[in-house]
Amino acid sequence: MPRVAVLSGGVGGARFLRGLVAVVDPGNVYVIANVADDAEILGLHVSPDLDSILYTLAGLADEERGWGRADETWNALDTVARAGGETWFLLGDRDIGLHLVRTQALRAGDPLSVVTARLAVRFGLRCALLPSTDDRLRTAIVTSPGERLAFQEWFVGRRHADEVAAVHYDGAESARALPAALEALETADLVVIAPSNPFLSIHPILAVPELRAALERRRVPCVAVSPLVGGAAVKGPAAAMFASLAGGTTAAHVARAYVGVADALVVDEADAPDAHAVAATGIQPIVAPTLMRDAEAAAALARVTLEAAVAC
Numbered sequence: 001m002p003r004v005a006v007l008s009g010g011v012g013g014a015r016f017l018r019g020l021v022a023v024v025d026p027g028n029v030y031v032i033a034n035v036a037d038d039a040e041i042l043g044l045h046v047s048p049d050l051d052s053i054l055y056t057l058a059g060l061a062d063e064e065r066g067w068g069r070a071d072e073t074w075n076a077l078d079t080v081a082r083a084g085g086e087t088w089f090l091l092g093d094r095d096i097g098l099h100l101v102r103t104q105a106l107r108a109g110d111p112l113s114v115v116t117a118r119l120a121v122r123f124g125l126r127c128a129l130l131p132s133t134d135d136r137l138r139t140a141i142v143t144s145p146g147e148r149l150a151f152q153e154w155f156v157g158r159r160h161a162d163e164v165a166a167v168h169y170d171g172a173e174s175a176r177a178l179p180a181a182l183e184a185l186e187t188a189d190l191v192v193i194a195p196s197n198p199f200l201s202i203h204p205i206l207a208v209p210e211l212r213a214a215l216e217r218r219r220v221p222c223v224a225v226s227p228l229v230g231g232a233a234v235k236g237p238a239a240a241m242f243a244s245l246a247g248g249t250t251a252a253h254v255a256r257a258y259v260g261v262a263d264a265l266v267v268d269e270a271d272a273p274d275a276h277a278v279a280a281t282g283i284q285p286i287v288a289p290t291l292m293r294d295a296e297a298a299a300a301l302a303r304v305t306l307e308a309a310v311a312c
């Protein structure tokens with residue numbers, strides 16, 4: 001069984017991981033997750049990408065909303081509203097329980113990776129869930145008029161409506177990679193970049209110098225999966241960000257976001273006409289259905305990704 005290290009953001013990455021752990025031994029899967037979306041909301045430390053992965057792999061995610069728990073209730077938030085607190089970022093009752101435990105542990109001095117490992121065990125995960133760093137790393141968005149916003153202020157507060165002129169990863173330069181994440185990259189038989197937004201989920205991981213260096217000196221294949229289908233995002237602002245930051249939304253634009261780190265890019269059948277342009281970037285195109293409509297489709301995509309590595 002191959003050891004697989006996966007760089008992942010939230011919802012798209014989580015769905016891909018559900019497929020992956022169905023086709024390889026979860027004990028051989030090491031998820032290196034984005035933490036640059038993390039935010040302090042109502043005094044609680046929220047880690048959206050870690051939690052999307054945790055909830056999805058535990059079978060507890062709200063599939064339709066794409067974040068938070070299924071069967072959620074909002075009593076705590078109703079009380080927050082009544083008490084005059086901030087309610088722009090929706091925290092459900094079930095979700096809050098997790099943030100309470102995480103926040104208490106962080107305040108007591110536990111690193112995020114230690115808390116996350118404990119939560120992963122408690123929620124029955126069999127793969128390793130590794131924050132990319134234990135240090136403070138935060139995405140900031142510069143909008144086209146030049147306004148600088150904290151990530152969640154732009155994403156949730158403004159519903160990612162403002163055009164993005166630049167993205168900053170505050171703290172990345174001095175952030176130390178999580179040693180277990182480095183080890184996962186160094187001992188993997190294969191590295192996968194999940195179908196996540198490169199600008200919001202994958203580049204903040206690669207902005208940690210030790211992680212980028214580990215990926216650049218790897219001797220094993222790295223296969224990325226495109227988050228765009230026919231130039232559009234399945235969910236979220238990826239296509240709009242490719243348009244404003246990379247000048248287009250074709251599969252070749254996605255490939256260019258991964259030059260130097262990926263050997264192959266899995267693109268959707270809708271993007272087959274762009275395969276030559278992907279190849280021209282030096283990254284091998286692999287054409288396959290990439291929409292993860294259900295668990296079977298996600299498992300099939302994981303299989304294609306593993307097979308692509310053999311062909312690299």
Ligand code: FO1
Pocket residue numbers: 009010011037046047048049051052067068088089090091095152155156
């Ligand atoms: N996304 C929203 O669009 N609105 C919300 O109110 C919201 C609340 C929320 C609470 C907990 C959590 O883990 C995630 C939440 N998200 C919400 C999603 C999240 O902020 C974004 O999807 C990611 O950060 C982008 O990857």
